[in-house]
Amino acid sequence: MQLNKPYLLFLGASQSMTDCKTAAGLRDWCRDDVMGQMGLPGCAVDLRLPWYRPAEAVAAGARSFVIGVAPVGGAIPMEWRPALLAAVAAGLDIVSGMHTRLASVPGLAEEAQRRGCRLLDVRHSDRTFAVASGVRRPGRRVLTVGTDCALGKKYTALALTSALRARGIAATFRATGQTGIMIAGAGVAIDAVVADFVAGAAESLSPANEPAHWDVIEGQGALFHPAYAGVTLGLVHGSQPDALVLCHDPSRRCLDGFPEHPIPSLESAMSQYLTAAKVTNPTARFVGISLNTSSLDAESRRKLMASLTEDFGLPVVDPIRDGAGAIAEVMAAQFGPDNAP
């Protein structure tokens, strides 16, 4: 799935920044690809981007109208219909991460066909993939994995991509979820793939590359998650990661939304991820720990990071505060030119 940039970000009639997490993420992670924002009457959010209507945005070069707001329930409100029709009439592709498909909006598919625009439901997967081969391919791969869902795997992968590039190391962010796909302009919504083909889809997401090139793959779910672990395992196997980064939120005791499922120790999590990763890459290893420390005061944060650094002998970062440079340094040292495969 390849998206056309630049984007016009649609905020609907949002009342809170929380609802506009997707739009804010796009602004923060691919600012150069974002032309502006558009709201409906009553919208209380302002991302401090230029305001555009669809026709003006097209005149200024925009290619896609991106739904940057997630209303509760995941359905497309009927109040959006005129804006969606106007966007397509102006010649913009529509990009949506909603559960409801864009084609379910009355008249939108017909208008898109008439105008030659695409309706892109990035949460869905309409491609077919091959069954995974398990065969190794050139290029290096690092995968962010987690002790739970929604604790920074995408953010860590993006920060690590930046940190590698800042050190002159070729790196490509590989998106596996809808916001990541919008940021990268490409990717595979891995949890929407038919189960038999998840590892195959992951193989296709990070194809053969230059030996020293890094694919930095956005992780999904958790290996011990009662609902999503199958997605995680297929992604681990198909990614064939040389390196893994464990993402963790020390404030969580249980999996989010699953109060009967405690989060395992970091040792146990790492051990399970390594067992899984070694199925397709026997030299897989952890190269860092990425913490979400937003719940900690400065002293608790310092203590925790020092203790984890000592326990695991790995760099420990909070990517929002520190970036991921310390992890990139370890990768450069362990996989540098002197350690070419």
Place this chain on the structure above:
Amino acid sequence: MQLNKPYLLFLGASQSMTDCKTAAGLRDWCRDDVMGQMGLPGCAVDLRLPWYRPAEAVAAGARSFVIGVAPVGGAIPMEWRPALLAAVAAGLDIVSGMHTRLASVPGLAEEAQRRGCRLLDVRHSDRTFAVASGVRRPGRRVLTVGTDCALGKKYTALALTSALRARGIAATFRATGQTGIMIAGAGVAIDAVVADFVAGAAESLSPANEPAHWDVIEGQGALFHPAYAGVTLGLVHGSQPDALVLCHDPSRRCLDGFPEHPIPSLESAMSQYLTAAKVTNPTARFVGISLNTSSLDAESRRKLMASLTEDFGLPVVDPIRDGAGAIAEVMAAQFGPDNAP
């Protein structure tokens, strides 16, 4: 997916029993649900069932026309079209485990609609499932798991269901693959479910039941399989098995079709399955080992089974030779009325 029985088994113009594995499995495992067989001119296979044409089969009570042959490539040959149309014209549902959908046969969907018959592609999943809850539900569950694909997980589950019932223990076979679904007349093609919902689909496959009732769930894939492990893990988590049976073929050194992936030791396999199963059922345990000993002579077979029995302290059976009674006995003892949950 609920299939209508009894079945008329379609053999096409098969030249070998190997191609008719599905039909032979149905004859062996649900003989009472099989009314007869039908071949095309040139068919060299005879399952020793009554021969019927569709209209005659309907007159005798048949409800579904089941494609019991798997041609190389998985596509539906055009030579079958007249027989499929005749079956629908006679009022039979068509049941297919092929990759190609039945609706791709020109005119078949229209004829089915006209006659009020169903075209059932059991390899595909057109249902939607909820995300898994991870919440325990009443009833007992045993899952067959394997050291590879295609080494007896379905056969073991069927044999175990029979063995439990023979001992007066309520048990239901729960099918997760196309042949199993045809045998049971119901089930979920678990590898065809969208990845996010695999564990949820597995939860729905073995719903809450009487506390002493056993669901005997057909396993799929293997936890360390580079292509299919995600399916396996989701199935393990959603099944919440109280008991596991490890299926193994001692003649295999590597995963079938993956020569670079050796089969792990039984200890390692069991340990990985238990780690996975304990995510949703902390008391999960192995209750037996099921061997495919077709490659062994009598002496090697006896030695291997004795040594595994000693090593693991579990009953070891070849279900084709011995049935699964020894495993059912262990289950009855460990989970009997004195051990009610």
